[in-house]
Amino acid sequence: MDGQAVEDLLRALAPPVLGGLLRRYPTQFDLCEDAVQEALLAAATDWPVDGVPDNPRGWLVAVATRRMIDAIRSEAARRRREEGLVVATPASELVAGAADAERAADRDDSLRLLFLCCHPALSAPSQVALTLRAVGGLTTAQVAAAFFVPEATMAQRISRAKQAVRTAGAEFRLPAAGAEYDERLRAVLHVLYLIFNEGYTATTGTDLTRPDLSDEAVRLTRWLARLLPDDAGAHSEVLGLLALMLLTDARRPARTGADGRLVPLTEQDRSRWDQELIAEGIALVERALPVGPVGVYQVQAAIAAVHAEAREVASTDWPQILGLYDVLVRLAPNPMAALSRAVALAQVTGPAAALAAVDELAGADRRMATHHRLLAVRAHLHEMAGDHAAAGAGFRAAADRTASEPERRYLLEKAARQASRPRPAKP
Secondary structure, three states, X not given: OOHHHHHHHHHHHHHHHHHHHHHHOOXXXXXXXXXXXXHHHHHHHHHHHXXXXXXHHHHHXXXXXXXXXXXXXXXXXXXXXHHHHHHOOOHHHHHOOOHHHHHHHHHHHHHHHHHHHOOOOOOHHXXXXXXXHHHOOOXXXXXXXXXXXXXXXXXXXXXXXXXXXXXXXXXXXXXXXXXXXXXXXXXHXXXXXXXXXXXXXXOOEOOOOOHHHHHHHHHHHXXXXXXXXXXXXXXXXXXXXXXXXXXXXXXXXXXXXXXXXXXXXXXXXXXXOOHHHHHHHHHHHHHHOOOOOOOHHHXXXXXXXXXXXXXXXXXXXXXXXXXHHHHHHHHOOOHHHHHHHHHHHHHHHOHHHHHHHHHHHHHHOHHHHOOHHHHHHHHHHHHHHOOHHHHHHHHHHHHHHOOEHHHHHHHHHHHHHHHOOOOOOOO
């Protein structure tokens, strides 16, 4: 088994191993998580050389348990009580049992772990960091690199997150069915959505995309879809999120030119879109929409499906897309959704109505008024209207506001092109 295969196996094993430890020691999240990380690092070093053990999960549990014993022994105040608890629980008990029972326990433990990492006591950045480390199996250094922060900074963030979970008295259990469960699942889906978006369009740095993050988000969302029973009320929204990710990620090969330049949707070579991902995504949309209440991820996936089904820009069904955005902003009023709706509105009715909608959005939300995406959309609408001077100024203003180098270059190129275009005739 090569290094990449070992890494993939370790990422898949990380949640059930940590979940198994937490099931036995539910108040020791920080110790369990640290122990599992050390076990994963040991496996990443040993397995490519010595080979993967016959029972890789059991190997990880045994190593993690030994690490826990060492950690607990260093805490003199708790030594007798905690060491007695750990020593009294053989590692074999954590991996013993029939295969079906073990799979069921892994499923439940993994769900509990994901819900714990997305505890409401944590901020969204902390939820993302803890999910990537504890559930994704990434090291602190890998999580730090994903968000362009020093490893020490990320280590402090993860440590504070674990402390917040402990202070909040969070229990290693699934929330009760009903409002609490639905709210926590929404947080889980939002975290996966944030991870994917950061991978698909990096907010900072020299690269437009971070495939490692978007791939991880897709992997975790597939995993969540397998964990939830098909008859779960929220399962259709999980499928909707997975469909949205696949349909969006299908466009990734065409999003950049050979020189790394950003290529907008309207200029992409659609023959480079991944047709397998599109087919899977559309099938998921068709499967999810008839089941349960329609959610925001299902609607966004349906919009992505309409784009994916258009063989060329001119054949895009913009009225359908506009109708779907109308549904989306009613389901979950959101300035970014309203901004995207304005783009669709311009395609259906022309730029004047869309400019009015953007100005209304900017007036209602002071933060959005100076956001680079709003400035870029307004500039695009001015360009559609033939007001190239306003478009050029808008693209330059948007370039000044973005922290993404590829987006900045693209916006400056757009601004430069406006100067060579004729001004609209005076009425």
